[in-house]
Amino acid sequence: MVAEIARMTTLKGNRVLFLVHRRELIDQIKKTFKEIGVNNALVNFGMVQTVVRHLQTIKKPQLIITDENHHGLAASYRKIYEYYSDVPRLGFTATPIRLNGSGLGDVNDVLIEGVSAKWLIENHRLAPYEYYAPRLIDTAELKKASTGDFTKKSMDKAVKNTIYGDVLKHYKTLADGEQAIAYCHSIEASKHTANIFNQAGYKAAHIDAKTPKDERSEIIESFRKHEIKILCNVDLIGEGFDVPDCSTVIMLRPTQSLSLYIQQSMRGMRYRPDKTSIIIDHVGNVNRFGLPDMDREWSLDTKKKTKTDSDVSVVQCAFCFGAYERPKGENICPYCGELQPIEERKSELEIDESAELMKVGETKITLNFENNKYYNMTEDEASTIEDLYAIARVKGFKPGWAYMAAKRKGMLI
Ligand SMILES: [Zn+2]
Incomplete structure (x- = not known):
């Protein structure tokens, strides 16, 4: 969609300023634009941090396109927008929301919603998924930082070393041999996860922002060739990061960011015929945000909040950890077919906690x-x-x- 808009703009001889927040995205986008037939000579592909320092020298655009528009509130973006205050702007994002849950109305006038994730699945643009939530961490330990997400210290506490054996076990049970991306809460945890898998005979690797470029490309290439099965990282494999197709996502990074949750949980849903993505959420993210493709009410308005804990209508199977939207009437798990025990009227989060504790206990006995x-x-x-x-x-x-x-x-x- 972005490329087509750029193509039509350059077709008229107009200039486009295309803003990205990470340098590695530029090559990818240039290539896509070229394939679609954009006149790249009229496009200025710019890193926000670079563009903001050269406003006097770059040629004035007739259209500004901002990729990952949910970053567009940072001072550098605002400075560019103010400098070109008479230039129309288009911003794109899969998650029109800030980390603290408020809207993007201060840099946008209109929000145009695209098709929903459910539509994309039904129309074979995204792969369907199964969501399992065998929680292995103590979410009571999690503390919010001023940035809005959990503090590293509290995540360290919540994710104790003892869980890793169970991470392996759940992968074996739910997605044995599948190409998987594991999201961890720290570099140490990510390396540790890779070690556990390697010791069990599943080739795994860790990458982070400091991994040398050549080494990183090599690892990603091995992942593409299925030589590496499990790719562990912190928040590196996120927006725009080009990794080969995979089917499984292992979540070991609790987050308060809906945007991060959506990016990470849907990583394995790139469409391929007959593929079903397996999401294994060990950190209770589903209890904070609901399922990845649930309908959400987006708003530019800061006051209107998007869905929060209290209206998440997801239940978790007491038998297989499967997470699904609460059905009307009899509650039968769509994954394993088990009829769920009748619950007393408690909040859903409490129910999930108790079911989970029981399950973790059982897991330990099993070993x-x-x-x-x-x-x-x-x-x-x-x-x-x-x-x-x-x-x-x-x-x-x-x-x-x-x-x-x-x-x-x-x-x-
Ligand atoms: Zn079940």
């Missing part, structure tokens, strides 16, 4: 079950439904597996 007879029993050897549920329990499979196995074996009518 000591290796000598259990069910651990060595195969599906063929199981003679009752109870056997199958016991196998699922000790091996950490979803109960849905037992249900399906029972069906396969003709135990269910």
